[in-house]
Amino acid sequence: MIDPPQISGSLRNRLAVTLIGGASLLALLLFLVVRNYAAQIAQQGQDSILGASVSSILDAAVLRDDQVEIDFPYASFSMLTTPAHDRVFYAIYRDDQLLSGYADLPRPNSADSPDSGERHYQTAAFIGKPIRISTASRTLLGADVKTHITVSVAQTQDALSDRLNAISRNVASFGMGFFVLVVLLSFWVTSITIAPLNRLATSVARRGPQDLSPVSKPVPTEMLPLVGALNRLMARLNQSLTQSEDFIAEAAHRVRTPLATVRSYAETTLQRVDKEQNRQALRSMIRAIDESSRAAGQLLDHAMITFRADQLEYQQLDLVDLVQDLVLRLAPVAEMKDIDLQFHVDQPVHCQGDPILLQNAIRNLIDNALKYSPSESTIDIRVTAHPRPQVEIRDQGPGFPPDEISDLALRFSRGNNAAGTIGSGLGLTIAQDVAIAHGGKLTLSNLTGGGACVLFSL
Ligand SMILES: Nc1ncnc2c1ncn2[C@@H]1O[C@H](COP(=O)(O)OP(=O)(O)OP(=O)(O)O)[C@@H](O)[C@H]1O
Ligand SMILES: [Mg+2]
Known part of the structure; x- marks a missing residue:
């Protein structure tokens, strides 16, 4: 606060x-x-x-x-x-x-x-x-x-x-009239004098949390020092934010490559070791490497999304094509868990958006459905154009923990049902940030018959 x-x-x-x-x-x-x-x-x-x-x-x-x-x-x-x-x-x-x-x-x-x-x-x-x-x-x-x-x-x-x-009465009523006129005039003058300040305050207050662009609308001369100082402050803030995002991306990238190497060594060693105690240690090691590698990957994606959300590269695209592509790519993962990925569409859903960000967000959502669903279940993915272009993903898993549902999209937040699965608590954050950057939102709910329902709308 x-x-x-x-x-x-x-x-x-x-x-x-x-x-x-x-x-x-x-x-x-x-x-x-x-x-x-x-x-x-x-x-x-x-x-x-x-x-x-x-x-x-x-x-x-x-x-x-x-x-x-x-x-x-x-x-x-x-x-x-x-x-x-x-x-x-x-x-x-x-x-x-x-x-x-x-x-x-x-x-x-x-x-x-x-x-x-x-x-x-x-x-x-x-x-x-x-x-x-x-x-x-x-x-x-x-x-x-x-x-x-x-x-x-x-x-x-x-x-x-x-x-x-008689003259005094006339002059007094003239004076009163003059006074009333000036009072009205003064209200008008104060409101037009204050108006640019109010406009500036509203335009700054209305900005999204990521918007650190300078104030470019014309302002009266007297407000130039204030707006100049505000713009310089935002530029400094923007620079330090970009620096830290760059730093995270760079760090994640540098960590991921050696982790992959360590993992492959651990895998080969696991095949050679017979003693159960050592095998157990190696398995824990591989799991820890997977956790770190997943976290590094998600951090990298998150940094990329924060950076791109500022300057969205809007393209005319068909949401159906984009989601179908993801479904095809994730089909092998679903097959491994015997999960049936059902894709429902009636017609193309044209919209404006940044394809890289959208893919990343929706991949995280399908990934969650695959990760938290039991095997031999069905996941329904539906792309619709009304009331807004949106993707709905329903699974037959345990659903979101009801008491935590409002916090799950926060950074690094994982539910109590996530114990035992590899993850970093950034997937929903990424999806929500992308939805908001496109002027939409992410809605989490549980289905009455059990299972989670995620609505990603633009
Ligand atoms: N389909 C789902 N069914 C049940 N719980 C879910 C589902 N999707 C997400 N959750 C819950 O929401 C939490 C947050 O999800 P989120 O995708 O942000 O993180 P994660 O999956 O744990 O890690 P990662 O960043 O690797 O995706 C999860 O830990 C899990 O508890
Ligand atoms: Mg996830």
Whole structure:
């Protein structure tokens, strides 16, 4: 078991949080800026009307016989009418003495009291409400007097705040819409940003255990270092695997030849020796040589299969021909054990495959049936095209040991029924590896009436 790597956060969450956080900050900023700007513009609008009202009153002021007379133009106050029915207040001073209007209307303090002709604006509280006041002064010249008139016109701000609230609501819903859009966008952006990583992970995870080829699909620039490192790692792994397979093949080959020589010496010696004790020792020796030689042969085949499974040499072939050829070659072995090899076919079974690997796999399966079946029994070999090209081998032997059946295809695994037979526990491994390399599988089962059934499908 490999421990899962430790997790430090999630790229997707990090991206989404950054994007959504940025979007909410932007939406808030947008709201504040637009609202502030709208407030300024609305205030300017109110100010200019208030200013016009003050000017129209000032313009109407005349000095007659040292008395100030003002004939209020109608427009002075009517121009201040608002949909919210804002209240209007005014005050007129002559040289700081109230002439008319509200005595307690706030006045600009003397420091920033306006010069003649200049308008002054201020916001203050009056009758418990915020008001905006515009003030301007004018000097009136009479025959021998010079007097100073100051006019203040004020207005409550109900219409202004109504308008501002409406604008705020609109800007807020616009900001919300913008936010929701960015959230959706950020989910989309995170998923397309993460997608190449997911694709790489899936393509590596989907590989067969033998597939150590480099990742060749195009990847985004940022992933190049990762993919480069992965490819280099796989190349190193591949190289060391190939080296060890080569080593096994070479070693098996070197062992087999001298073993054959030793065996033939042992055989001839056995014919010459009479003493039973020595004959027994020689027989054990021959058996041990057979075991080693079989193991070396199977190891060699297994190494060859592991190597070829990476680069299958696919050919169009007829599975029936291939199996028939094997049956013919194994017929002498069957005859020696008085076993009847029955071959059943209805039609050619065309398929794509590597003939050397397929022969090797199926030979191992027939070999097992011959090895574990009693003499004077029958072995049925059936090649069919449906549902997939497959070979089924049934024998009348003891069948697979039921408690071990799931492990028998593992390397070097032999069943408890194998005691006394020569073998290395690699035959089923070879057959299974070949089936998997061809996209198929090997299925082991026992027949109800006794005997083993092996299904090798492509
Ligand atoms: N036809 C069969 N009937 C009963 N048992 C079988 C049969 N085929 C395989 N087995 C069991 O499965 C085990 C594994 O088979 P496998 O072919 O892998 O190894 P082996 O035959 O022991 O050695 P070798 O590598 O020389 O073939 C055998 O040891 C045997 O116990
Ligand atoms: Mg075998």
